[in-house]
Every structure is written in structure tokens, then in C-alpha cells.
Amino acid sequence: MNWLKRPATDTQITHGARLWLYAAAVLVMLLLVLPTLLVIPMSFSASQYLEFPPREWSLRWYRSYFSSNSWMQATATSLKAGLLTAILATPLATMAAYGLHVSRLRYANWLSMLLLAPIVVPVILIGIGVFYAYVKLKLVNSMLGLVLAHSMLAIPVVMLVVGSALKTFDMDQELVARSLGASRIRAFMLVTLPQIKFSVVTGAVLAFLTSFDEIIVALFISGGANSTLTRNMFNALRDQVDPTIAAISTLIVAVTSLLLVFTQLGSRTHRQ
Helix, strand or coil: CHHHHCECCCCCCECCCCHHHHHHHHHHHHHHHHHHHHHHHHHCECCCCCCCCCCCECCHHHHHHHCCHHHHHHHHHHHHHHHHHHHHHHHHHHHHHHHHHHCCCCCHHHHHHHHCHHHHCCHHHHHHHHHHHHHHHCCCCCHHHHHHHHHHHHHHHHHHHHHHHHHCCCCHHHHHHHHCCCCHHHHHHHHHHHHHHHHHHHHHHHHHHHHHHCCHHHHHHCCHHHCCHHHHHHHHHHHCCCCHHHHHHHHHHHHHHHHHHHHHHHHHHHHC
């Protein structure tokens, strides 16, 4: 138990003094993660209905998912929308974060708050507003409309990640490159971007996940051939209790976790 007497921070606070904080963190994590983990064994049930714990184990619902044309089409739509959202939102958010970071405009903070508004505004209100706008623009049930709406939700997330990296970056390095004749764009591409690239990659992953996991806006603006996976899951849960949803949820949790783990491992390797 010697680790309890070791300092946890530079202020010499010991792990023992922080034991209550560790316990609270574990409790919160259990409350957040446990409901998600319960879905995993339910997905391997042979029962016609969702049940925990399963009385019989089977891959029945995974086979049902992979053999269903409608589920596969919805999955392809979500993957395509997620990739296009990451491709569109990441450079736009990176440029916005960089521009606001170096800007000396008086109202830069207000502009930043405006760009981050989609995080604060309830998504249901965004969904309603986007739906009525898309009706006028004839973008309802289109891939373009879906990508644009999801990019609006993803840009603030990428901005926060890239903006945080820029705050720790020494801008004098870029100024040196510009003093030697490089343009601002060239200095950014050759000096700044390589040093914040893992934050940009992390932002791209989060943009993809923002689109892939989003459901509320998708309920308003997606449908038909461009219905997303999460929209179909919601409809299946509303219309019938189909255990296939548990299998899909398990796969989504696995993919999401792996992407985040790979991002963190890449970032840690870069720092070392």
C-alpha cells in the first residue's frame, strides 16, 4: 500500500488523500458504462425478445443483421455520411480554429461562441430548424443534406480539439518561417500542421463518430434509400422489440471504442 503515500500531483497531494476521488470516479464510470455493457450479453441471446441474462447463447441476431439488405443499406449510408462529414468538417473546423486563434478581431470571441452554438442548442431544435430549411431547399432524404447537417454538429467538436492543440503550440515557430519568406498558408502547412496533426486526426475521428452516432437530426431529414443506421434502430425499437438492435449496438460500441483507442495510442506515441 506504499502507493497511497506517493504524491499524485506536483503539489505533493498523495494518492491516499485522493482515494475518495478515485472511488467517486469509478462509481460514475460504472453508472455510465454498465448500461452499455449489459447490451453485449443480450446481443448473444437466442431468445426472440431482449432478455438479460440470456438463457441460451447464439449468434442468431448477428446473422440476422448481416443477412438483412435493409440493415446493410442503412449501415452503408451511415458509414458514407460519417466519412463525408469528417472530410468536410475537419478542414473547415481546423481553419476556423486557426483563424480564431491568430485573429486580433475585437469580436473573435463572439464569433467563436457562434460557431460552438450547435453544442449548446438542444439538438431537437436544430433538427426542426434544419428540416424546415431543407423542405424549402429540397434536401430532405438526401445524402448532401445529411452530410451538411452532420457537419454543422461536428465542426464545433473538431474546433475544440484543434483549438486546444493550438493553445499549446508555440506560434513563434510559424512567425520564424514567415520571416524567412514563407507565406502564411505555407508556414501553416509546413510548420504548424505537422505539430498538431494528431489533434486534427482526433478531430476527424470525432467528426465521423458524431455523424455515425447521431439520431435526432437524422429522424427529421433522412429516409428512404438514405436512412441511417441509428434511424432504423430507433424505428425498430419503436415498432417492434427486435434483438438485432442489441447486436448492432454491440458492434457500434466496439467500433467506437477501437477508433478512440487507436487515436489515443497514436497521440501517446507521438508525444513520446
